Amino acid sequence: MADAERLTFTLSSGGDVVVKLRPDLAPGHVERIASLAKTGFYDGVPFHRVIPGFMAQGGDPTGRGTGGSDLPNLKAEFSSEPHVRGVVSMARTNDPNSANSQFFICLDDAIFLDNQYTVWGEVESGMEHVDALPVGEPPREPGKILKATVA
Known part of the structure; x- marks a missing residue:
């Protein structure tokens, strides 16, 4: 996979x-x-947890924050990469090796998460659309990923 x-x-x-x-x-x-x-x-999957000043979480097809893909959970790949605004990281349970399909996008700096969650991406453009997601846990009418594409 190219960088x-x-x-x-x-x-x-x-x-x-x-x-x-x-x-x-x-x-x-x-x-x-x-x-x-x-x-x-990820197509049609909601952001089920959006906390202003913290993060927007999605990736659960059930929309409840308890689901994932049918694939096995992933082994943690923690790094010292800081959780700052725009960083994309994996959500997980208390088990460090429980990440599956859920992820979150940092809306603000959250460096207290550093070395405890796996950072796998960073927003290059469109952060205003993340900021515009309806807030709540879960939001009354959650924002959704209409389509996810890799290029």
Whole structure:
């Protein structure tokens, strides 16, 4: 997988969010996210948890925050890459090796997450569409990923 690969989320909140994939930090997670995107797994999936000043979380096809893909969970690939605005990282349970398909985009700096969650990308453009997602846990009418593509 080339380092220059990009993932684009077309969001219901108004446009495209382009994420630079970071296989240099988390090759296994980048491979998982890209393969799920290519199969259409993320198409129509909501952002079920959006907390202003913190993050927007999606990637659960049930929309409840408890689901994932049918693939096995991933082994943690923690790095010292800081969780700052625009960083994309994997959500997980208390088990460090429980990431599957859920991810979050940092809306603000959240460096208290550093070395505890796997960073796999960074938003290059379209952060305004992430900022525009409806807020809540879950939002009354959640914003959705209309389409996810890898190029």
